Amino acid sequence: MTEQMPCDGSGSWPLLAIDRSRRASLVDQIVGAISTMVNERQLGAGTKMPSVRQFAKINHVSTYTVVDAYERLHQRGLLCSRRGSGFFVNRNPSQAPCTPAAAPPGLQSESDALAPDLYSGLGDALPVGAGWLPPEWYGENTLLDAVRHALKIPAGRLRGYGHPLGFPSLRQYLASHLSGELFDVEPDQVLLTHGATHAFDLVLRTLTRPGDVVLVEDPGYGNLLSLVRHHGCIPVGIARGEAGLDMEELARQAAALGPKLMLVNTVLHNPLGTSLSQAQAHRLLALAEQFDFWLVEDDIYRELAAPGDASLAAMDGLRRVIRVGSFSKTLSPVLRVGSLCASRSLVPELLRVKMLTGLTTSEINERAVFDAISARGYRRMVERLSVQLGDARERSLEALGSVGLHPLARPRGGMFVSAGWPAAPGAEGRTGRTVADAALKSGILLAPGEFFTQRVPERIWFRFNAAYAANPQLLAFLRTQG
Structure with missing residues (x-):
């Protein structure tokens, strides 16, 4: 079933006899082969598995295939993960980690x-x-007037790509508004994006690597699950219901898995429409501090929330919270303008990734948003x-x-x-x-x-x-x- 192959002089890794003509998927073949090797002691307890990229290169499969296989083996209790070190053969395979049941094939395609x-x-x-x-429902006249006004952009602004952080007037307005309503933030801590999904993508590109564990809400925004998997990370769901997050489950998972970050919808959760209490928000921040992971606050429904609802960014002051905003719910999703608010130390790296992957964002769209939200009737x-x-x-x-x-x-x-x-x-x-x-x-x-x-x-x-x-x-x- 397998051969042994040295990898960069650091030991021998399994080279699997993968048969692409078989009906079984590549993931199923990898899971089956490694399960057999662990159960037959060909891989002893504590053996370090190759990194996701190494395994993919050796066996000529995609990193996403390896992430999926490692995730299933982890769920079965055959592998365990150690923060910053990778995956190892579990010393007690009979004791499965406290991760949720793996989704059946195709559940989250x-x-x-x-x-x-x-x-x-x-x-x-x-x-x-x-x-x-x-x-x-959006107030068509307000939006259409703003778009028409934005199209009257000065001729001098038709040169170049625009400000890397985004349209300065909109960033200044957002910083002033957020400072008055929620938390102190300066314009140079505001980074404009092509909507909220682009913001989440930049955070994942900047802070995670393939194989990292990312905590998500379950149920939660489905697009984020696909995005987390696309980056080769392992999404682990934390139950959310009418009473909020299951904080005991969150504490167990954080202790066992060492997550890199958690994506959380503090107010007007999608899809439940609920909001975290102040007490739960404080508990969440305490767990993030205890287990050293970032909190990415999906705050795109904030303008529709009640005054005084919990804000992780306000409680934390952007130390380990990254706040994602958007205008698609109060103006129109067609404009595709979102925002990131983060610490001064993190913004330069987020900006670097933004420029590497897409240069600047649309100044015309950002001007339209600025004109709309600064209008008297907004x-x-x-x-x-x-x-x-x-x-x-x-x-x-x-x-x-x-x-x-x-x-x-x-x-x-x-x-x-x-x-x-x-x-x-x-x-x-x-x-x-x-x-x-x-x-x-x-x-x-x-x-x-x-x-x-x-x-x-x-x-x-x-x-x-x-x-x-x-x-x-x-x-x-x-x-x-x-």
Whole structure:
């Protein structure tokens, strides 16, 4: 099954007899081969495994294949990870680490989590699972006026790529606003990005390496799971429910796995709509300090949250918290402008990675955002939007309840209601995905719970956009499924 091959003079590593003509996947073959070697003592307890890159090079597979295989072996208790040192054969293989059950094959495939129809806005299907609101809810005149004004950019600004950190006036405005509302920050600590996803990508590129453990919320924003895996990191889910994060699970995982960072949605969580309490936020910061990992605060719903809701960045002062912001929820996602706020020591490295991977961001888009949010009527528009969303959520909860769906949590605010049937999936092969497939054939775009979790969902549920969840077309469809 295997041969031994020296690697850079540092010992012998397994060269696996991988057969690409077999029906078994490459990951399954690697997991099976190493499991056999550990169980037959060909790899003794404490043996250091090759790094992800070394293993990939030796066996002519991708780093992503190796990360997936190591993650499964870790889950089985055959391998353990040591912070900064890599993976080792576990000294007690019978005792599996306290990581969540591995997702079944395909549960979090990127093609599902990044389905084009969920993001394009161009299809004819009713966008019940989408992450944007109807254009008229955003205050079209405010946005269109800002875009027209931004297009009148001075001719002198058509040379060059723009400021590496982003449009100075927008950074100055953000620094002033955040300093007045949440935490002290200077303009040179604000880095503008192509939306929040670009910001998360820059953080992962800067702070992680393949094989690093990244803690994520479960359920949580599905795109982040795909992004973490894309960087060769191992996402480990921490349960989140109506009461917030499972802090005991978080402490166990942090102690066992030595994570590099955690991605957390403090207020108006996507997809549950809940917010962490002040006590939980303080506990989270204490654990990050104790186990020495970064906290990346997804704060894109802050403007729709209640005053006084917990802010990790405000509590920490940007020492080990990196704050991600965006304007897609209060203006429009089409502008693609986000922001990072970080310590002065970290911003230069984030900026270097930004320039390496894409140079500067669009000054025209950033000018449009600046014109829109500094306009006299912007704050009133956000207040109206919050009220409108509150009414829509109440209608959604009532309407979904009328067709037999129960909320996973009572949302505190924001755009989403997550709800489903109380029965477990699996009856007659039905899952959230099969229901979503049937809905698409009926002209309805749904986002099933599988998009947001690493675990097998205990029930069939969906994230509903509150603007569309009481639509008669949707309710008629759900009645046929219930």
